[in-house]
Amino acid sequence: MSTALPYDPQQLKHRAGEIIVNVRELAAAGWTPATSSNFSTRLDDRHVAITVSGGDKGRLTEADIMVVDLDGQPVATDQRPSAETLLHTQLYSRFAEIGCVLHTHSRNQTVASRLFAGTGHVHLEGYELLKAFTGNNTHETAIELPVLPNSQDMHTLAAQVDALLDRQCMWGYLIDGHGLYAWGRDMAEARRHLEAFEFLLGCELELRKLHR
Numbered sequence: 001m002s003t004a005l006p007y008d009p010q011q012l013k014h015r016a017g018e019i020i021v022n023v024r025e026l027a028a029a030g031w032t033p034a035t036s037s038n039f040s041t042r043l044d045d046r047h048v049a050i051t052v053s054g055g056d057k058g059r060l061t062e063a064d065i066m067v068v069d070l071d072g073q074p075v076a077t078d079q080r081p082s083a084e085t086l087l088h089t090q091l092y093s094r095f096a097e098i099g100c101v102l103h104t105h106s107r108n109q110t111v112a113s114r115l116f117a118g119t120g121h122v123h124l125e126g127y128e129l130l131k132a133f134t135g136n137n138t139h140e141t142a143i144e145l146p147v148l149p150n151s152q153d154m155h156t157l158a159a160q161v162d163a164l165l166d167r168q169c170m171w172g173y174l175i176d177g178h179g180l181y182a183w184g185r186d187m188a189e190a191r192r193h194l195e196a197f198e199f200l201l202g203c204e205l206e207l208r209k210l211h212r
């Protein structure tokens with residue numbers, strides 16, 4: 001006897017393939033070292049496809065992508081979702097339009113998170129690449145990328161993110177000594193935001209090396 005799944009398995013297959021292809025490229029760029037990072041996409045208004053906890057994210061297969069509900073509870077599986085699932089589901093729960101959340105641990109992201117933890121944000125201004133963020137259409141603007149203190153308690157981190165989202169519209173944040181979260185309406189938009197943050201953080205770090 002087969003039990004009907006509460007989500008569309010074809011949609012899961014499609015979204016899992018999308019995660020695998022994109023994450024392989026992010027891993028090849030060195031942004032997912034030592035089993036770090038996690039990735040998710042929305043399946044429908046109640047379900048999210050997310051990477052399982054642990055393992056080399058550069059070698060994901062369909063078996064490494066599972067389904068959770070918006071409370072982060074596994075659906076029709078006994079696999080263990082990412083330890084940081086709450087940081088994904090809080091965004092899907094809060095914004096119906098968010099379709100993809102990407103979290104990476106590149107060197108630039110991690111170094112910048114340490115360097116700017118004291119000020120609580122990274123000021124990004126005057127760059128043409130700011131136009132990569134949905135809603136921006138000029139370089140004559142600035143965004144503040146928040147830097148949150150790290151915690152092993154996801155509820156503490158999620159509360160900090162919620163407090164920020166109450167105050168500002170944003171496409172990502174850094175966690176001190178940890179990495180970057182970025183999101184968008186779909187994989188393409190989330191990846192564009194992630195790559196833009198990575199590039200701009202690299203520029204800010206390089207400028208500091210040049211003492212500017």
Ligand SMILES: CSCCC(=O)C(=O)COP(=O)(O)O
Nearest residue numbers: 035036037038053054082083
């Ligand atoms: C060795 S990485 C430490 C955990 C982490 O920050 C991360 O991004 C990966 O956690 P997950 O449970 O999603 O594998």
Ligand SMILES: [Zn+2]
Nearest residue numbers: 036037178179
């Ligand atoms: Zn992490």
